[in-house]
Amino acid sequence: MSSESIYLDANATTAQASAVTQAMIECYERFGANPASQHRPGHQARRRLEDAREAIAETLGAEIGGPQADQLILTSGGTEANNLAIFGLSGPPGSRTIVSSIEHPCVAGAAEQLSREDHRVDLLPVGRSGVIDPTELEKLLTDTAHLVSVMLANHETGALQPLPEIAAIAHEHRALIHTDAVQAVGKIDINFRELGVDAMTVTAHKCHGPLGIGALLLRNGVKLQPRLFGGSQQYGLRPGTENVALAVGMQTALELWRKESQERTQRMQELRDRFEALLLVEIEGLQVHSRSVARLPQTSNLAFPGVERQAFFMALDMAGVACSTGSACQSGSSEPSPTLLAMGCEKSQIDSSLRFSLGATTEAAEVDEAARRIILAYKHLRKAK
Template sequence: MEHLYFDHGATTLLRREVKEAMIYSMDLFGNPSSLHDEGMRAKDEMEAARERVAGALGASPREILFTGSGTESNNLAILGVARRHRNRGNHIITTQVEHPSVLETCRFLEKEGFRITRLPVDDYGIIDPIELEKSLTPHTILVSVMAGNNEVGSLMPIPAIASLLREKGILFHTDAVQYFGKVPLDVANWGVDLLSIGGHKINGPKGVGALFVRKGVRLDPVFFGGGHERGLRPGTHNLSGIIGLGVAVQLAAKEAAETETRLTRLRGRLWDQISREIDGTHLNGHPVKRLPHNLNIRFERVEGQAVMLELNRVGIAVSSGSACSSGKGAPSHVLKAMGQSDEEAYQSLRITLGRETTEKDIDILTYRLQKILVALRSRIRS
């Protein structure tokens, strides 16, 4: 049986060029913080990776911090700003549909006395910049809004938000973990102050990420114990992961425009087939303003997890939600924020495409999905 992977929103296949770079890095056994020749060779390779990441984002190398993941980047951005700028204010604004690494960090900060505003979204999962502006106070120090939603794929108006906040001197962080590499991105054009990315969403290694911190933005550390990454991320560097990240980011940025076009076409083909051949289907998220690789669908009368398990049985991997929140039993907080009932939220399936996805794969998925839904719905009727 042919196995097909449609869960690239959870993680991606390590591409050949990245794997080769990481294998090469295994011989660089020196610690990048050491001053002898072996250490300096390792440091040179690490700084070359930093330059690759910076170049891909339109930043300077000094503005790039290496972390252990996109989640850690989000934590460092929010906690770092909150603790550094607490003397200026204690108000942070985010949205109801953020990744758990943002929502749970904000929940933790509430225990430390910070006031958190969680902006509502429309039926597509998108905030209104006017409502954001109304929520600003003289005590607002940070706004954190994700670029593209990890569950339903809807895109937030990042440049518009950045422009608004820049005029008011309020720092702006965006979680671009799902966005980067699928759509061209330049931090200078966006005007954000902090931006998070992760390696394993762009055919890079797991366990490594990066945080863009605009020149002049000051953070407090979250961890302690060394001067690594300008004192903001202590601990011996994950050299192999960083080198792999550098290659993955550089390739993803170079191919982003082509990737966006190809994935948008494939996603359109998949939705056209599913909506035409399977009744009772509803698209979650915006039909146009969405990540090109993301298709989140609600199927009437069946639970998404049941469909996911049946697809897995026939060799197709999809998701019933975010990989960071699946298995907890509760309905998606994103779909609930978009106005769906518990029953509707449980009926949803997330299909995410990637570099390896072909038109043939799309056709096979549609065929097997149709048969599964007919079988599942017939059981309900009987």
């Protein structure tokens, strides 16, 4: 164990499950035709693709049959699905969109682009705990908005947001509500219909599925404006040849989660709590962001007093502990965390915070060894400083 690297960056991506790999290999071997082709092999590929699409939607709690059936639009991942939602649901120029101040960069960046395209964009603030107060949305919705976008669970702190209440408020004011559920899928139970949202973004590689596939789930009757053109696939809403094997991989990963959901959630939470407890005993002044509220079971964002996050991150990498300074999309950036800034954290906390995140395969021995290495690296860095 001492010489092996310990991976505690599952919020960035997770290792693909062997069952997922096997299902994809079988699919590549059996369904190699273009699912849009009209010959028999094409029809067979199409049938397998639609079976996977239906299974994914069902696992996520969507309505899959009858006149009220929801739509599942397959994409290349969470970033594309979030962009499709923001641009496709925000209405014409002049419309108003509200996004929370703790969104992932692919939502925040899309909202910034909207503002450059003559849309009005407002930020929904977040409290010190990392949770949005729904009454703040009530205040913002005194003017009409076309779209509200609030993530289900934060990618940095793991803080869960009160989506059903937020969705109800948005609908009272005749606004559409979109949620980025990328980090929550495969970690906590999710039911699309029970959340009450109009659109939900998911991806496969955060829950031991393949990289390169995500989806946007749309409630029945919601109208989406496409961002890509030139094909009739997926009702013209996201043209391009679908990858059947990736869809099967996503289906398999979600079905594995459904079978093991209660055990996985409990196990990851116990390991996370054990990890935090070990560090809190040995590191005086250590702070756990969003500790007082409901969090994802695998996420731990910690402020280490007296050290600089980038230097500590590099020291841990050398010690064989893989973690993160924030979102994987911005991990190469030295900019402070947008989430911690929005929460009103002190500069010293922001500058010393690292994110640790567990996967379904993380073991207790790894957690214990990682904590030992982190404590040693921290004390060494403090002594050198």
